[in-house]
Amino acid sequence: MFTELNSILNSTPDSFTQGEFILVSDRRSDASFLIHHFLSLYLRARCRVWFLGLVQSFNHYSAVSQRLGVSLAQAKEKGQLVFLEGLKESLSVLIPQETNTGSQAMDFLRDPAVGLKSLYEFVRSSVSSSSGRDEGADGAEEWGPPVLLVDDLSVLLSLGVSVGAVLDFSHYCRATVCSQLQGNVVMLARCDGEEEEDDEDDEGSERLLKGLTHQCSLTLHVQGLPTGYCRDIHGQVEVCWRRRQGDGQHAQKKVFQYKVHDKGASFFARGTSSAVL
Amino acid sequence: MILKYFLAEGVVCRHELFVAAAHDNPDDILQELPAPILDDVAIHKPVEQPRLSCEPQDSLDAMKIAWRYQNLPKVQSALASSSRFGHYYDVSKTMEPEIRQAAKCHRFYLPEHPTQSSPTHSTMLQSYSALLKSLQEVIHREGFEVAAPMSKSRNILRIGLHSLGSVLWGDDLCCHDNPSNSHALTTFLYGLRALLRSSLSVAVVTVPSHLIQDRALMGSITRLCDNAIALESFKGSERETNPLYKDYHGLLYVRQVPHLNCLASKLPDHKDLAFKLKRKQFTIEVRGAELHFWIALTFALHMLSGFTEPRAKQTRRSQARGCVTARQRALSRTESRLDQCIVFLFQSHSSELKTRKVTQVLHNVSVLTCPRLSAGLPEDYSSCFLFLPDKRSSDAHTHTHTHTHTKAMCSTEKRPL
Numbered sequence: 001m002f003t004e005l006n007s008i009l010n011s012t013p014d015s016f017t018q019g020e021f022i023l024v025s026d027r028r029s030d031a032s033f034l035i036h037h038f039l040s041l042y043l044r045a046r047c048r049v050w051f052l053g054l055v056q057s058f059n060h061y062s063a064v065s066q067r068l069g070v071s072l073a074q075a076k077e078k079g080q081l082v083f084l085e086g087l088k089e090s091l092s093v094l095i096p097q098e099t100n101t102g103s104q105a106m107d108f109l110r111d112p113a114v115g116l117k118s119l120y121e122f123v124r125s126s127v128s129s130s131s132g133r134d135e136g137a138d139g140a141e142e143w144g145p146p147v148l149l150v151d152d153l154s155v156l157l158s159l160g161v162s163v164g165a166v167l168d169f170s171h172y173c174r175a176t177v178c179s180q181l182q183g184n185v186v187m188l189a190r191c192d193g194e195e196e197e198d199d200e201d202d203e204g205s206e207r208l209l210k211g212l213t214h215q216c217s218l219t220l221h222v223q224g225l226p227t228g229y230c231r232d233i234h235g236q237v238e239v240c241w242r243r244r245q246g247d248g249q250h251a252q253k254k255v256f257q258y259k260v261h262d263k264g265a266s267f268f269a270r271g272t273s274s275a276v277l
Numbered sequence: 278m279i280l281k282y283f284l285a286e287g288v289v290c291r292h293e294l295f296v297a298a299a300h301d302n303p304d305d306i307l308q309e310l311p312a313p314i315l316d317d318v319a320i321h322k323p324v325e326q327p328r329l330s331c332e333p334q335d336s337l338d339a340m341k342i343a344w345r346y347q348n349l350p351k352v353q354s355a356l357a358s359s360s361r362f363g364h365y366y367d368v369s370k371t372m373e374p375e376i377r378q379a380a381k382c383h384r385f386y387l388p389e390h391p392t393q394s395s396p397t398h399s400t401m402l403q404s405y406s407a408l409l410k411s412l413q414e415v416i417h418r419e420g421f422e423v424a425a426p427m428s429k430s431r432n433i434l435r436i437g438l439h440s441l442g443s444v445l446w447g448d449d450l451c452c453h454d455n456p457s458n459s460h461a462l463t464t465f466l467y468g469l470r471a472l473l474r475s476s477l478s479v480a481v482v483t484v485p486s487h488l489i490q491d492r493a494l495m496g497s498i499t500r501l502c503d504n505a506i507a508l509e510s511f512k513g514s515e516r517e518t519n520p521l522y523k524d525y526h527g528l529l530y531v532r533q534v535p536h537l538n539c540l541a542s543k544l545p546d547h548k549d550l551a552f553k554l555k556r557k558q559f560t561i562e563v564r565g566a567e568l569h570f571w572i573a574l575t576f577a578l579h580m581l582s583g584f585t586e587p588r589a590k591q592t593r594r595s596q597a598r599g600c601v602t603a604r605q606r607a608l609s610r611t612e613s614r615l616d617q618c619i620v621f622l623f624q625s626h627s628s629e630l631k632t633r634k635v636t637q638v639l640h641n642v643s644v645l646t647c648p649r650l651s652a653g654l655p656e657d658y659s660s661c662f663l664f665l666p667d668k669r670s671s672d673a674h675t676h677t678h679t680h681t682h683t684k685a686m687c688s689t690e691k692r693p694l
Contacts, residue, residue: 030536033540033541036540055470055501056474056537057474057475060537060538063538064539064540067539067540068540087470087471087475088471088474088475090467090471091413091471091472091475091531092405094401094409094464094467094468094471095406095410095413095468098671099282099474103370109464112460113365126286127641129505154476154500155497155500155501156503157497158460158462158463158467158497158500159460159462159467160459160460160463160464190500192492192496193502199278203491203493204493205496209433242562260540260541261540261541262539262540262541263540264540265540
């Protein structure tokens, strides 16, 4: 949890906006440090977290979260965290064995044209079953609203899933988690090309990014500095609130620069990096 | 092959090897490993971080490395570090058979694995499926899995995969613009990543990126790996005759740096690396800074003739201080010349050293920067210097301004000399 980012987003473990769909995106950069922030924030806020870790192992997130002060192993034991380790599950699909013990979530690897229905079913069934259980609390702990974290969506495109299927998946997740259950969804989407480039074949990840931007209520877009590589400032984050209140859409944008440390990240207004001043 | 260095290092460190190739027999590749130089000579630390060290990662999770090459003649690498990781190799000799046979090698030679009759269970090609299956068998059999019991001593498996994505593996990524199986390689890399994360192994993969036209595909391949390095040879390109590059054989780009189990990755200090292939060695260095400096300086001096108009200088000075002034015709002409001039000026590293040199050469010069010029700065440049002949004799102070944003907001950095 990065304290400066919390003050920027006006969210603390005790109070944060519910029903939000947060899109974390990057262009030629790496925004995964923000995923760690949201993971530790929501775990500290005592929410139940469903994490689809499709690109890294559980140990990676565990090691980083340890430095941010949250123990993932403990959260998993208590039942607060449900972690889908995409890499591990995928092996049982990609290398067929006689006994297939994995969950059905990564079945889309078999035939990506079918879409992400199996992945969504995994999310829906585990999220709804737990919220049903909470109502008849038999001494179980009181958890906050459900939160779904996905890291990351662009790898699904690399694995052959179509952009439409990924957008459908995110839409269904939003409908289930945000609207029905008043929870939050955080998804990471990565992009590689330059923004101004206009390819005839609208590249998959660009389309995905555009589609997701329309669906979400808050975007954090990470980019490198426009003037190039700098050791002390790792890049810039553009935060955009897309409120959908009754009074119409109201988008507010702010740009910050950031530097990632071993134990967190610091955010500052442009030009006020400690290395510069 | 840089792959050969990786495997040679494995032999010397007594790791186990797994070599897969579609065209060259793995045995041939193994026979051509470079010979290690066994006397310990300390070589100065090159800028490139030695990813091919023999030390395993602190955590037992494994890394995946991807190397790409482009129009590259056969090179061997001899990366070294001052902390004595790694060994040095003599490219002109091959490794002794006794040393080589001491290491256990597993091979995967594609022609030996005929295509099976059963259909693949995913979008991967037969060849990649077979390779993945064979890798998993070796990892399981030899006990490289992280989850395996800790009874016997653990070793590291070094996996070298040669020329994935090429036609030799049955993949048409390199032939067509719209390949029929565009996700075969990426699915395989995903499976490989899964295998590596759950075992004590490191993989180096070479991909002929000069044959793959789709940039988005290269982007997804890079993101699926932990480390990515691209080598671009000068052979056959216009840079071969460029005097700036005459000492080097090619450029080395670090596309991706790993950050496993940590939030921040160690970014390389210098991003401007070039390599050269000597008779016995392959070295990587920071691109020649000195030559750039003098060429730039000469060019800048040629441009100075347009800068002596006094009103132009005044306007520039006040602009540098941040005041808004009316644009004058004369100024816009000089500014456009300044735009051309700035393109050649200094790179971001060791700029302090250059500043000192510059003031030694050009006394009675005041250095100003023009904020407008930051629009269109090429990527590598974080400081720009502008030289103007100064009427004041003793006032040779210099300001250096760093502009980090091209549009309205500029941040300024003052670095005292």
